[in-house]
Amino acid sequence: MIRNEPKITPELVAQHGLKPDEYERFRNLIGREPSFTELGIVSAMWNEHCSYKSSKVHLRTLPVSAPWVIQGPGENAGVIDIGEGLACVFKMESHNHPSFIEPYQGATTGVGGILRDVFTMGARPVACLNALRFGDPSHPKTRSLVAGVVAGIGGYGNSFGVPTVGGSIGFHSRYDGNILVNAMAVGIAKTDSIFYAKASGVGLPIVYLGSKTGRDGIHGATMASAEFDENSEEKRPTVQVGDPFSEKLLLEACLEIMRKGCVIAIQDMGAAGLTCSAVEMGAKGDLGVTLDLNKVPTREEGMSAYEMMLSESQERMLMVLKPEKEKEAEAIFRKWGLDFAVVGHTTDTLRFIVQHGGDEMANLPIKELGDEAPEYKRPFTEPKKLPVLDPASVPAPSSIGDALKKLIGSPDLCSKRWVWEQYDHLILNNTVQRPGGDAAVIRIENGPRALAMCTDVTPRYCEADPFEGGKQAVAESWRNLTAVGARPLAVTDNLNFGNPERPEIMGQFVGCVRGIGEACRALDFPVVSGNVSLYNETQGRAILPTPTIGGVGIIEDLGKSASLAFKAEGETILLIGETKGWLGQSSYLATVIGKEEGAPPPVDLALEKKNGDLVRALITGKLVTAAHDLSDGGLLVALAEMAMASGIGAKLDAPPAGLPAHAYWFGEDQARYVLTATPANLAAIEARAKATGIILTRIGATKGKELTLPGEHPILVQALHALHESWLPAYMAGPAG
Amino acid sequence: MKARVTVTLKNGVLDPQGKAIEGALRSLGVAGVESVRQGKVFDVELSVKDKPAAEAALKNACEKLLANTVIENYRVEVIG
Amino acid sequence: MKARVTVTLKNGVLDPQGKAIEGALRSLGVAGVESVRQGKVFDVELSVKDKPAAEAALKNACEKLLANTVIENYRVEVIG
Amino acid sequence: MKSAVVVFPGSNREGDVARAIELTSGRKSEMVWHADTSLPKGTDLVVLPGGFSYGDYLRCGAIAARAPIMDAVREHANKGGLVLGICNGFQILCESGLLPGVLARNAKLKFMCREVYLRIERSDTPWSRRYNAGAVIKVPVAHGEGNYLADAETIARLEGEGRVLFRYVSPEGKLDPAWNYNGATNAIAGIMSEKLNVLGLMPHPENHVDPAVGPTDGRGFFESIKAALEAA
Numbered sequence A: 001m002i003r004n005e006p007k008i009t010p011e012l013v014a015q016h017g018l019k020p021d022e023y024e025r026f027r028n029l030i031g032r033e034p035s036f037t038e039l040g041i042v043s044a045m046w047n048e049h050c051s052y053k054s055s056k057v058h059l060r061t062l063p064v065s066a067p068w069v070i071q072g073p074g075e076n077a078g079v080i081d082i083g084e085g086l087a088c089v090f091k092m093e094s095h096n097h098p099s100f101i102e103p104y105q106g107a108t109t110g111v112g113g114i115l116r117d118v119f120t121m122g123a124r125p126v127a128c129l130n131a132l133r134f135g136d137p138s139h140p141k142t143r144s145l146v147a148g149v150v151a152g153i154g155g156y157g158n159s160f161g162v163p164t165v166g167g168s169i170g171f172h173s174r175y176d177g178n179i180l181v182n183a184m185a186v187g188i189a190k191t192d193s194i195f196y197a198k199a200s201g202v203g204l205p206i207v208y209l210g211s212k213t214g215r216d217g218i219h220g221a222t223m224a225s226a227e228f229d230e231n232s233e234e235k236r237p238t239v240q241v242g243d244p245f246s247e248k249l250l251l252e253a254c255l256e257i258m259r260k261g262c263v264i265a266i267q268d269m270g271a272a273g274l275t276c277s278a279v280e281m282g283a284k285g286d287l288g289v290t291l292d293l294n295k296v297p298t299r300e301e302g303m304s305a306y307e308m309m310l311s312e313s314q315e316r317m318l319m320v321l322k323p324e325k326e327k328e329a330e331a332i333f334r335k336w337g338l339d340f341a342v343v344g345h346t347t348d349t350l351r352f353i354v355q356h357g358g359d360e361m362a363n364l365p366i367k368e369l370g371d372e373a374p375e376y377k378r379p380f381t382e383p384k385k386l387p388v389l390d391p392a393s394v395p396a397p398s399s400i401g402d403a404l405k406k407l408i409g410s411p412d413l414c415s416k417r418w419v420w421e422q423y424d425h426l427i428l429n430n431t432v433q434r435p436g437g438d439a440a441v442i443r444i445e446n447g448p449r450a451l452a453m454c455t456d457v458t459p460r461y462c463e464a465d466p467f468e469g470g471k472q473a474v475a476e477s478w479r480n481l482t483a484v485g486a487r488p489l490a491v492t493d494n495l496n497f498g499n500p501e502r503p504e505i506m507g508q509f510v511g512c513v514r515g516i517g518e519a520c521r522a523l524d525f526p527v528v529s530g531n532v533s534l535y536n537e538t539q540g541r542a543i544l545p546t547p548t549i550g551g552v553g554i555i556e557d558l559g560k561s562a563s564l565a566f567k568a569e570g571e572t573i574l575l576i577g578e579t580k581g582w583l584g585q586s587s588y589l590a591t592v593i594g595k596e597e598g599a600p601p602p603v604d605l606a607l608e609k610k611n612g613d614l615v616r617a618l619i620t621g622k623l624v625t626a627a628h629d630l631s632d633g634g635l636l637v638a639l640a641e642m643a644m645a646s647g648i649g650a651k652l653d654a655p656p657a658g659l660p661a662h663a664y665w666f667g668e669d670q671a672r673y674v675l676t677a678t679p680a681n682l683a684a685i686e687a688r689a690k691a692t693g694i695i696l697t698r699i700g701a702t703k704g705k706e707l708t709l710p711g712e713h714p715i716l717v718q719a720l721h722a723l724h725e726s727w728l729p730a731y732m733a734g735p736a737g
Numbered sequence B, C: 001m002k003a004r005v006t007v008t009l010k011n012g013v014l015d016p017q018g019k020a021i022e023g024a025l026r027s028l029g030v031a032g033v034e035s036v037r038q039g040k041v042f043d044v045e046l047s048v049k050d051k052p053a054a055e056a057a058l059k060n061a062c063e064k065l066l067a068n069t070v071i072e073n074y075r076v077e078v079i080g
Numbered sequence D: 001m002k003s004a005v006v007v008f009p010g011s012n013r014e015g016d017v018a019r020a021i022e023l024t025s026g027r028k029s030e031m032v033w034h035a036d037t038s039l040p041k042g043t044d045l046v047v048l049p050g051g052f053s054y055g056d057y058l059r060c061g062a063i064a065a066r067a068p069i070m071d072a073v074r075e076h077a078n079k080g081g082l083v084l085g086i087c088n089g090f091q092i093l094c095e096s097g098l099l100p101g102v103l104a105r106n107a108k109l110k111f112m113c114r115e116v117y118l119r120i121e122r123s124d125t126p127w128s129r130r131y132n133a134g135a136v137i138k139v140p141v142a143h144g145e146g147n148y149l150a151d152a153e154t155i156a157r158l159e160g161e162g163r164v165l166f167r168y169v170s171p172e173g174k175l176d177p178a179w180n181y182n183g184a185t186n187a188i189a190g191i192m193s194e195k196l197n198v199l200g201l202m203p204h205p206e207n208h209v210d211p212a213v214g215p216t217d218g219r220g221f222f223e224s225i226k227a228a229l230e231a232a
Ligand SMILES: Nc1ncnc2c1ncn2[C@@H]1O[C@H](COP(=O)(O)OP(=O)(O)O)[C@@H](O)[C@H]1O
Pocket: A129, A130, A131, A132, A164, A165, A166, A167, A168, A169, A416, A419, A420, A434, A435, A436, A437, A438, A439, A440, A454, A455, A456, A480, A631, A632
């Protein structure tokens, strides 16, 4: 007999974020009125965040397989084979809404959640990255949001003991009311000991591990799926507090019991905690689950079944253990000072039963909770194509040097040192390339192999042309990995958009996903995990479409990798790829001219592949001394970055005839890289380019302590450096708000 | 004027610090401690001359900086 | 029983955090703040039944752990 | 050379230091659990590694300083054995009274991970014999609370007795507030006990030992310890 209080009313249904037809669907599914606890359970399972109801049909179109993919989307994290018996486990996830409400705790719990996803699968985390977007720097909230989010990301990762090695951070007024905090974690596991959520075996104990359950974040998952309104800052007590110390203990304890062979199935408690984790374990294993909530360790008095089922207290796990190993596992957890309780068992009934205080609080068909979740083909409109800008129609700057200074000292292109110095990026002693380069490089075990990783997206491009923007995000990630000499293997994505019930937003989503799919297919760069964050809008104003791509690649020999710093004077600077001077949606146009106009640069994927494969071959063949891909700000910004990283200047040749100088220096044509080489290797490099029909141009030489452009005053590298380093610290030193 | 501001966690908000301290006290053999919640105090010297002005200034300070009102409560006490 | 332990820095011990808060309050335009010193409070629940026992337990807790008596003072208040 | 690395709940640089010791001495370290009450027989060097023992809740190092293993560490130190505390380990040594003073929040109140320059004040110690006095090395720091504070008398004694081994300096080796990132008194980065056998330092020489990963200025530190133990 199910306890049925309070009574379900249409208001209560609405408060749970269920549409009337969704509620009807649920009622029909169970053939009666649900109990209050059941309503809570279904609202958690069927909200956008957990059910992907608006995005699923489109996500299915993404390429998810390759010979090296061990586990694609659908588990806690994606898994790829990286050779020598090892696998790389990685995923990215958003914590946007909580971070806006409480930046420090929102960010910490975001990092904690993604780390849990990775070690739940049996991997030891080796690195974290993050992709952040904030509102306009002049918005009164921006500064304190940046301070809180960055401190929170550092606060969690530093204490947990994983290096935070890369990411991206950008500012735009469209994020004023909805910041983005996307956290990515990367781990390494043995290919033969990867753990999954799928339970097997009837009558086996289900064990609860980790921290106690409190009333944290009840309805957090529903909040993550609701548009912000003016009152949302009052939904405060729903934020959770992270405890990196407990998570570090949980990591060590989990890895220890996995090593000892105690674990049959494991699932972390993330969004909608106990509900999602228990249902998933059962449903994936074709088993029923019965939970006895009296056994759940709680830290607050008088928690109801509803509260326990929806609590999002952090640092908790659910497991099915081998019965003969239960005592051993318990001893390990006790040693680490963590809670351990048998809270239920598997059954052969395919029912999800929740008991509390002798009453049955829920009795639901377990598979249907997931399988029968609503799925929408939401209407969408194709975005209008924007005109291609003629470079000659874009105003020239007063001087190229001044424009360069403006760009590298701007919020988006300035040095992010202020951010990454708050992250311990060196712990574990494997960080070969630190933040500040194209991709971070993390040594695998004792080397010489290494993983390369990065996060990328250019939201301005995605807004102007979702399809090309989606392609570009993938291509840029692939290019960043290539630029350090890595072979790109797979991506995780974090798709951040506005309200999908608006056809224009849905159009952005569909376009970006198509673009990502097309690029991933062309580049053999499958999507193995990801996350969707919708409803990032406030009072009808949506964020820029921001499909963050987290890429991972492998370096077989660190002795054959590259970094972007110039290495010595007297080397030749080479440009790979064709420069047409594309200024539509460029950083130059946005930052120097103050306009966001025109079509973004198109991405020729075949060319990306061809050019990138050559660059990688040149790096692994040890023919080049430095490599850097071209992205925001184009050629001159890339050259300035190479100079600033080394203190070495360059003497550069004049732009080709027929191209306005500012289009040459700042155009954002895709599929391009800058390389340096000693004169001795030039002939060999040029022969290779010629053989593959790739455009390669000598554009200057490294020299002195200045960047010298024809017809311009020489620009001191040191002066550039000072400008590059100054914007963020100066901004953050401003008044708190 | 002197004042003391006390900032404590709201009920129900997880207090990892308090939890760790609780455990440490127990293992140090300090008997009888059931639970610990940690908070902050700020001892403030003010140049304002009257109590209401001091209270107003400190309330403002709490809302703007000293307390994270999402998860914390605060209390202002002007000592004199 | 409930009790509150307050731990504050001894006079003369530098308090960079307090200094920084002072500066931040000033830049936020909170008027009249001369100086800030930061300390900690611990709200403790005890299973002991009488006040002297509670006080003794907490003094012990302070000496053993809660305060670093090289730089900090503490005060115990049993609330009841 | 037999080293024991103490692991507290929340320690996280124990692997880094053990790896550095192995790389420079060829010898593996033994990991010792905080709840143990004795050190492995024949231990020459005890290391309290970096990390966030007990989450650094309450005060950094405070709870760890009272862990069961610490009596054995104290005994080892009293007998003249080498005890090294790095970062959180330094905080634990101060909290346990094995070294004087405290490590307060960084002057700028932020966690900071970056390379710093350290001047080695003397070479006639077990920790620095492979460096010249006055040498400047580049090693990283990664901490939020490394601002060394002590009363004037203690500082005067430390200075007078030559117990400051490392100081934050400019690349040229000059004292300069701009290079003293955490605001430590007298730019102190590392201090020793009276008999020089206990050392606490905030920076992480263990993260600059491996040419495959980065600079190697920290090698001399571990090579010094090895040489000192071999000479003993
Ligand atoms: N939020 C962040 N966290 C860590 N590292 C960051 C962050 N933002 C930027 N970085 C680092 O700064 C460098 C430059 O960032 P970005 O401009 O996004 O590089 P790219 O154009 O090569 O993708 C990268 O090494 C990146 O990892």
